[in-house]
Amino acid sequence: MNHLYNRKDAKDLLYLYDTLLKKGTEVNLREVDFLKLISHVEKEISLSDAIEVADNAIKRFKFSPRLHTCKARLLIDYGQEDLAFEALDRAEIFGQSFIETDLLRAKAHLSLSEITEAQRIIYDLKYSYHTTDVERSRVLYVEALIHEQLDEFNQMYTALNEAAQFDPFNDEALQKLFIAVELAKRHEESILLHTFVLDENPYSHTAWFNLAQAHYQLREYEEALDAFEYAFITNDKFEPAYKEFADVCFQLKLYQRALDALEEGFELFEADEDMLLKLGQCHQYLGNTAKAKIFYYRALNLNKMADEVYFHIGECYSEEGEYSSSVHFYNQAIKIDDLREDYLMALAKSYSKMGRFQKALPLFQKATEMGPELSENWVEYASFLVDINGLEEALEVIEEGENYSYGADLFYCKAAILFKMEDRKTALDALGEALIENFNDSESFFNYLPDYRSDKDVKSIMRYYAAEEV
Numbered sequence: 001m002n003h004l005y006n007r008k009d010a011k012d013l014l015y016l017y018d019t020l021l022k023k024g025t026e027v028n029l030r031e032v033d034f035l036k037l038i039s040h041v042e043k044e045i046s047l048s049d050a051i052e053v054a055d056n057a058i059k060r061f062k063f064s065p066r067l068h069t070c071k072a073r074l075l076i077d078y079g080q081e082d083l084a085f086e087a088l089d090r091a092e093i094f095g096q097s098f099i100e101t102d103l104l105r106a107k108a109h110l111s112l113s114e115i116t117e118a119q120r121i122i123y124d125l126k127y128s129y130h131t132t133d134v135e136r137s138r139v140l141y142v143e144a145l146i147h148e149q150l151d152e153f154n155q156m157y158t159a160l161n162e163a164a165q166f167d168p169f170n171d172e173a174l175q176k177l178f179i180a181v182e183l184a185k186r187h188e189e190s191i192l193l194h195t196f197v198l199d200e201n202p203y204s205h206t207a208w209f210n211l212a213q214a215h216y217q218l219r220e221y222e223e224a225l226d227a228f229e230y231a232f233i234t235n236d237k238f239e240p241a242y243k244e245f246a247d248v249c250f251q252l253k254l255y256q257r258a259l260d261a262l263e264e265g266f267e268l269f270e271a272d273e274d275m276l277l278k279l280g281q282c283h284q285y286l287g288n289t290a291k292a293k294i295f296y297y298r299a300l301n302l303n304k305m306a307d308e309v310y311f312h313i314g315e316c317y318s319e320e321g322e323y324s325s326s327v328h329f330y331n332q333a334i335k336i337d338d339l340r341e342d343y344l345m346a347l348a349k350s351y352s353k354m355g356r357f358q359k360a361l362p363l364f365q366k367a368t369e370m371g372p373e374l375s376e377n378w379v380e381y382a383s384f385l386v387d388i389n390g391l392e393e394a395l396e397v398i399e400e401g402e403n404y405s406y407g408a409d410l411f412y413c414k415a416a417i418l419f420k421m422e423d424r425k426t427a428l429d430a431l432g433e434a435l436i437e438n439f440n441d442s443e444s445f446f447n448y449l450p451d452y453r454s455d456k457d458v459k460s461i462m463r464y465y466a467a468e469e470v
Helices: 010-023 031-044 047-060 065-078 081-093 098-111 115-127 133-149 153-166 171-184 187-200 205-217 221-234 239-251 255-268 273-285 289-302 307-319 323-336 341-353 357-370 375-387 391-404 408-420 424-437 443-448 450-454 456-469
Strands: none
Touching: 010 031, 031 047, 031 065, 047 065, 065 081, 065 098, 081 098, 098 115, 098 133, 115 133, 133 153, 133 171, 153 171, 153 187, 171 187, 171 205, 187 205, 205 221, 205 239, 221 239, 221 255, 239 255, 239 273, 255 273, 273 289, 273 307, 289 307, 307 323, 307 341, 323 341, 341 357, 341 375, 357 375, 375 391, 375 408, 391 408, 408 424, 408 443, 424 456, 443 450, 450 456
């Protein structure tokens, strides 16, 4: 039957294996085929099924050190360490190297929280055996796992740093480095380390990803974007890189760049709720609300309880002036999560646009109560009161907001209210405070009072603070 399947294709091997098992026929595969099959079943199906395949493989190749070692590793990952020790004993008897089995023994002891025994094994491997650079790297990796379990995060990072330098192709160590760098806060050193690794191993998507994360934590966003991009260029199946790249683009408001990456990922992966949400947001922020809603509705098909998706559909309808529809979707979002002040504020604004002021008022009040530290909430509430001719109430709201929050937007709004109340002197004082706080946001004042561009006193104070900015 060997000519009927492709030995290089793990799916073909699995099909043949299952067929022979069902027939009760001897599973006549080569050792290398079994190893490939075990790896595939472990990744795609389950550990328990992989162990079962390993047991069947050992029935055929009783004296294979590789299969016994493979089974031991699976048993450790599955939490059956006692059986793993038995498998390791057999692997050693049949010729497996002591370094290979001792590394797994150390992991097994570590899984059982037998730290001292794991440390003893690693110490012997480091100082009692001659090891190659690749073997040394693997020993240091297990040492790092011990430090991690002891919450010794700086030592964990140091061990992994050495592991990566001994073997820049040790992807297991590189993956664990991502965690160690975060726990030890060694981001600057991480950049130097991963630059070295990439000089030796330029196609390591893990190293590019780690480098990007380090740049991001140091607020070096453009460098982070470049590294994330290289992560999915070097491995176009590495989904986290697409998502992280898009997240940084969102932070920098680079929505077209985010969209390009997400669309590329959309072609390669089965889209989940998060990816569909982000695709929708890209289109929404780029002004295409109709297309945005297509992705949002697809996200809802995956999760009917996705409050953020309902909220963004509401935002799209609001931007289109369809306020009755926006109210419906905002209410759906609030039914799922009624502790989000931005949902309440959005609903209040939609009711206000519809002229349903009695509905809007308590929502504005509740939104400011729930997010008092957010100056924009107080400004929205006060602006609503101004629109319904409640100037005194609007001023009270702004002054209350100053007790909880701080920002130029509060001062600009306060100045506009005071001008409307014809309290020119106090208004100019408030405008001066706003200009000191953030002169570049002065255009927001004219959004309230466009006719005041030609006001003599306003022009004078603007010129004064413009000169101060220089």
